[in-house]
Amino acid sequence: MSILGYARPTGAPGIRNHVALIPVMPYALPVARHIADIVDGTVVVTHLNGRGQAGADLELTRFTLGGIAANPNVAATLVVGFEPSTTAAVVERVRASGKPVESIVVTQHGTLGSIHEGARLALELVLEASRVERVPLELSDLVVGAECGGSDATSGLAANPGVGAAMDRLVRAGGSVLFNEVQELIGAEEGLAARAVNAEVGRRVYEITEKAIAEARDAGVDIVDANPAPDNIAGGLTTLEEKSLGAVAKGGTTTLMGVLEFGERPPGPGLYIQDAPAPAPESVASLLCGGAHIVVFTTGQGNPSGCPLLPVIKVTANPATAKKMPENIDIDLSPVLEGLETIDEGGERVWQEILAVASGARTRAEVLGHDEFNIPRIGPVL
Amino acid sequence: MSSPTHVSEAVVLHPDDNVGTIRRIHSGEAGTCLVALGTETRDLQLPTSVPFGHKIALVAIATGESITKYGQRIGIATEPIAAGEHVHVHNVVGCRDTGRAYAAAAAAAGAEAGR
Numbered sequence: 001m002s003i004l005g006y007a008r009p010t011g012a013p014g015i016r017n018h019v020a021l022i023p024v025m026p027y028a029l030p031v032a033r034h035i036a037d038i039v040d041g042t043v044v045v046t047h048l049n050g051r052g053q054a055g056a057d058l059e060l061t062r063f064t065l066g067g068i069a070a071n072p073n074v075a076a077t078l079v080v081g082f083e084p085s086t087t088a089a090v091v092e093r094v095r096a097s098g099k100p101v102e103s104i105v106v107t108q109h110g111t112l113g114s115i116h117e118g119a120r121l122a123l124e125l126v127l128e129a130s131r132v133e134r135v136p137l138e139l140s141d142l143v144v145g146a147e148c149g150g151s152d153a154t155s156g157l158a159a160n161p162g163v164g165a166a167m168d169r170l171v172r173a174g175g176s177v178l179f180n181e182v183q184e185l186i187g188a189e190e191g192l193a194a195r196a197v198n199a200e201v202g203r204r205v206y207e208i209t210e211k212a213i214a215e216a217r218d219a220g221v222d223i224v225d226a227n228p229a230p231d232n233i234a235g236g237l238t239t240l241e242e243k244s245l246g247a248v249a250k251g252g253t254t255t256l257m258g259v260l261e262f263g264e265r266p267p268g269p270g271l272y273i274q275d276a277p278a279p280a281p282e283s284v285a286s287l288l289c290g291g292a293h294i295v296v297f298t299t300g301q302g303n304p305s306g307c308p309l310l311p312v313i314k315v316t317a318n319p320a321t322a323k324k325m326p327e328n329i330d331i332d333l334s335p336v337l338e339g340l341e342t343i344d345e346g347g348e349r350v351w352q353e354i355l356a357v358a359s360g361a362r363t364r365a366e367v368l369g370h371d372e373f374n375i376p377r378i379g380p381v382l
Numbered sequence: 383m384s385s386p387t388h389v390s391e392a393v394v395l396h397p398d399d400n401v402g403t404i405r406r407i408h409s410g411e412a413g414t415c416l417v418a419l420g421t422e423t424r425d426l427q428l429p430t431s432v433p434f435g436h437k438i439a440l441v442a443i444a445t446g447e448s449i450t451k452y453g454q455r456i457g458i459a460t461e462p463i464a465a466g467e468h469v470h471v472h473n474v475v476g477c478r479d480t481g482r483a484y485a486a487a488a489a490a491a492g493a494e495a496g497r
Binding site: 186188194235239241242249253337339342343 | 391393395403404405406416418420421433434435436437449451452453454455456457469470471474475476477478
């Protein structure tokens with residue numbers, strides 16, 4: 001099958017062609033929202049970072065905003081700033097994407113003037129984006145993120161292995177797979193390290209989980225002691241390893257090519273892990289910044305979470321969830337759970353959905369406006 | 383396919399696994415469980431009832447032997463487990479639980495990386 005993508009100045013073609021409205025800090029967000037209401041084809045990247053941040057904390061916000069602008073699904077960016085200097089700093093990051101960028105500064109125009117001027121700039125960016133050349137998207141261009149939320153016994157038994165089978169297909173086709181949720185790797189290090197391309201990558205798996213354990217301990221939580229939790233044990237999970245292996249099954253079974261930092265792009269084809277937290281808004285932020293075209297998101301108990309700029313394919317194998325939240329579920333893998341379908345057959349359905357979405361089919365989270373997203377704050381508010 | 387004589391159904395996630403997981407309950411009693419690995423199925427006698435989401439031994443597992451699921455070690459048997467028996471916290475300990483096996487694996491990975 002052939003997929004037509006949207007040509008970008010560098011790197012992989014996009015499968016969506018959005019103009020991103022990126023607020024620099026909270027005071028700019030209402031203006032960005034108004035512009036999005038006026039100009040079709042724009043998407044607000046809603047976040048509340050950028051104020052009261054310094055050092056590595058501010059750097060993480062700016063790095064993430066720059067990475068989002070560079071995502072292949074973004075055609076162009078309007079930076080909505082508050083004051084000249086901080087706006088210029090974000091524009092500089094966005095400009096590195098090589099794509100069209102404009103900016104507006106609220107203190108220079110006021111709210112109404114900024115909406116007017118910003119909408120005018122956004123209009124031109126959308127018109128320009130709509131004329132971007134359509135080019136063939138090879139499967140080897142495709143980067144897909146895997147994520148899970150609201151997991152239960154059905155996740156580890158059917159939904160995650162099913163998604164993993166689809167991810168194995170993408171890797172065999174030469175594409176890249178990304179996942180993160182470092183807290184859910186704790187206990188699965190042995191198996192992941194055994195699949196690592198070299199010993200250094202295996203060592204990095206242990207390094208990022210040790211860091212996550214230490215950070216949790218500093219916050220007063222002992223992840224290893226607390227897992228599996230009593231309700232996990234009641235559900236049949238015996239050890240922490242088993243719980244985590246159920247979560248990492250969503251990444252598939254191929255060789256682990258590397259362990260990346262938060263928001264880092266995969267440097268080549270194959271399976272990569274990012275050192276990013278488990279909650280969905282932060283996890284998808286890292287996938288988005290890391291250049292994912294699509295996120296495949298499994299849920300057991302039901303989680304509607306999406307992502308700005310990326311289509312999120314929701315998968316469940318819990319028949320009750322599929323029935324209770326039909327508008328949120330794109331793929332129902334409960335036939336795999338019930339033995340009516342093999343994991344591989346379920347994986348083929350997920351794979352076909354990935355191809356359809358890459359070709360333009362929209363997902364439920366996308367249409368329903370689920371754009372949950374958050375950039376982690378790693379420092380104090382100053 | 384399952385027949386009315388099956389009390390439950392289990393799925394095996396990887397050919398190397400020595401446990402299966404109950405994915406469907408019919409009567410929920412002790413009796414014959416239908417065990418599936420891909421498209422292949424077989425019958426296994428369960429001496430007790432085993433709840434949904436819980437594991438059963440596919441073969442006899444000796445004390446100290448690894449429990450394998452997803453093709454990977456999820457823990458170690460703390461007593462002999464017969465085929466068909468319930469495999470859970472009463473007869474399995476995680477490598478992370480004691481920290482010893484985990485520390486050894488981490489040290490081995492680190493030593494190898496250091497070469």
